[in-house]
Amino acid sequence: MSANDNSHLRDLVTPHGGVTVAFDHGLSGIPQGLEDSRKRFREVLTGGPNGVVAAIGLARAMKADIAAAGVALVGALDGTIMDGDLTAGRARVGSAEQFAAVGASCVKILFQLAWKRDRFGLEVETVSAAAREAEAAGLPLMVEPVLYGLAQPESSEAGERLIMDGCRIACELGASILKVPMIEPQNLARVAETAYCPVVVLGGSGVDARTFLASLDAAMATGVRGVTVGRNCWQSSNPAMMVKAVREVVVGRDLQKALALLAAAPEAMRV
Numbered sequence: 001m002s003a004n005d006n007s008h009l010r011d012l013v014t015p016h017g018g019v020t021v022a023f024d025h026g027l028s029g030i031p032q033g034l035e036d037s038r039k040r041f042r043e044v045l046t047g048g049p050n051g052v053v054a055a056i057g058l059a060r061a062m063k064a065d066i067a068a069a070g071v072a073l074v075g076a077l078d079g080t081i082m083d084g085d086l087t088a089g090r091a092r093v094g095s096a097e098q099f100a101a102v103g104a105s106c107v108k109i110l111f112q113l114a115w116k117r118d119r120f121g122l123e124v125e126t127v128s129a130a131a132r133e134a135e136a137a138g139l140p141l142m143v144e145p146v147l148y149g150l151a152q153p154e155s156s157e158a159g160e161r162l163i164m165d166g167c168r169i170a171c172e173l174g175a176s177i178l179k180v181p182m183i184e185p186q187n188l189a190r191v192a193e194t195a196y197c198p199v200v201v202l203g204g205s206g207v208d209a210r211t212f213l214a215s216l217d218a219a220m221a222t223g224v225r226g227v228t229v230g231r232n233c234w235q236s237s238n239p240a241m242m243v244k245a246v247r248e249v250v251v252g253r254d255l256q257k258a259l260a261l262l263a264a265a266p267e268a269m270r271v
Helices: 007-012 024-028 037-045 056-061 063-069 096-101 117-137 156-173 185-194 209-220 239-250 255-264
Strands: 018-022 051-054 072-076 078-083 086-092 106-112 141-146 177-180 199-202 226-229
Touching (some): 007 018, 007 072, 018 199, 018 239, 024 078, 037 056, 037 063, 037 239, 056 063, 056 072, 056 096, 072 096, 086 106, 096 117, 117 156, 156 177, 177 185, 185 199, 185 209, 209 239, 209 255, 239 255
Parallel strands (some): 199 226
Antiparallel strands (some): 078 086
């Protein structure tokens, strides 16, 4: 299946917005909320996401559930190598060919921006190689430019400039979708306006549900085409309801209706 006739990919970035839930956090161990990844995965599917992100092991384990739910699978090609709270590198953990074999609609790779000199050059080469690999497998590539690495920017302003530069570099390397942190709205709007491909935002670290939905609503107003959310969904005590609330913001563009859903199911607010 080519990227041009991939209806699932269109679901991820529909003009009204797509909702993708990321489950590739198990690459760093057992995070709170994913003690039983398969159980949580099935709960999320009942909420009606457009897509899910998974590494190859979980993707294979949940292949039948993904097909039955009719959602898009985004395969995680890599994961971070951590040294305490710092990102010390990356590891490739899957191939586009593997994910094509299990019916994936897209593959995803990190673009770790906070490196210097040769180490940053290796990042560029890694993303470029992934773009060629995905193209050979007939899959689009989602690139996630993030401030991972040991050469952290000196200020938040410098960090946002680096993310914006990373988005342009990712476009030049052949990204089919950009998955971007929730930077300042004016900067996010500029990325969405000038990128060569659709832009979605990532959910980020776990925060209060109302705060998350409000920040997502502001992000959607900048022209992005969807969200990929992890902890802010599956760490909820009612992840299916959180998915429905996120859909109201992203697809329905109705923050108040999303908040009303959560008010009717207060357990969804708790981790």
